[in-house]
Amino acid sequence: MDIETINSVNDKRLEQFRYVVRRGENDDTRFVVEGWEPVQRLVRWAREHERYQVDCVLCEQGWEDRCRDILQGLSHVNLYTASQEVFEGMMGYRFSRGCMAYGSVVRPYDFDDLGEKEFLLVCEHVENEENLGVMIRTAKAMGVGGVLLGGKGVSAYARRVIRVSMGNVFGLPVVRSTNFLKDIKRIKQKGHVVLGADVSGRAIDVARFEGRVNQKGIVLVMGNEPNGLSDEVRGLCDEMVIVPIDENADSLNVGVAAGILMYELRDKK
Structure with missing residues (x-):
């Protein structure tokens, strides 16, 4: 050469x-x-x-x-x-x-490439490139089978996303949804339990989630930092989960929270 x-x-x-x-x-x-x-x-x-x-x-x-x-x-x-x-x-x-x-x-992943994956990460309108890069890198490490992106969030192929993910964006299916709510419904129909990350009163400690009978897999849905999940996406979630934090702290970075949630859920799929 x-x-x-x-x-x-x-x-x-x-x-x-x-x-x-x-x-x-x-x-x-x-x-x-x-x-x-x-x-x-x-x-x-x-x-x-x-x-x-x-x-x-x-x-x-x-x-x-x-x-x-x-x-x-x-x-x-x-x-x-x-x-x-x-x-x-x-x-x-x-x-x-x-x-x-x-x-x-040259050949983008599409929804069908998510197939029968047991563990999926879904990101709604993630606007921060570093957060998306961190989540993709962690998803690869935690055995997540694919990532579905919805809303008007950043591209998975933005150079900072690639850099922060250490190139792991190339190692698992990352799909840009063309009909986000419909795609979540399609995943649910396959028998997956859809868990939304949320800080509302209805959210349970992720460590208390023990899975459901006959579930085919788990979908973890993350929102963006300013607004969290939309009401429409919340309505599609089977349960809301949360990472308990010290009472003197008000929040976790979404990338950090996603990593903890994926770690807790990876053996419950």
Whole structure:
């Protein structure tokens, strides 16, 4: 594999690495991945699932051999190298993560890909990229089978979501719902228990939830931090659950709360 050297921050080949999903956009087709570990995950899952295409990789000087090794057999990928000065001029800060990649989603997941997964995470209108990234990374670690996104929340392929998730967004089905309420109903019809994260008086301590007879799985539904779940989504939940906290604290970050809830529920599915 040939390696091309980029010597100027004004080189047009850098434009794709500057790509950013703007706030309010839901571009689930293109992405930029930053860092050695996330890029490795992208390349591995691109090979295994053929849902993603790696178009090009830009590496720091000294990382050429490592990047060339993981890209073996991917003849369509352009591999570039640049100095730290070029990286810093492009990024606006000192970049020390080794490499970055630009790619695209060639075969998006859809609702049917959630299939008969026993444990699902559903996110309604999550607007904060770091929160979504944390939840996706934790979902992968807790054995969640897929993630359903609803509302006008951020794209799962925003570069900060990918960075915070450490590239785990590529390792499990993440589906952008086109009819959120209908999709939750369809999951319920499969026999899943739908649990909403809520701080209202009707919520029970998640540790007290023991599952239901003949349940086919569990769906955990998280809202966004300012507003929580909508009334429509609350109405579809079988039970509301909560993480008890100290009386002197008023709340948990939604990403942290989701992690605790997933941990508590993973063996009850």
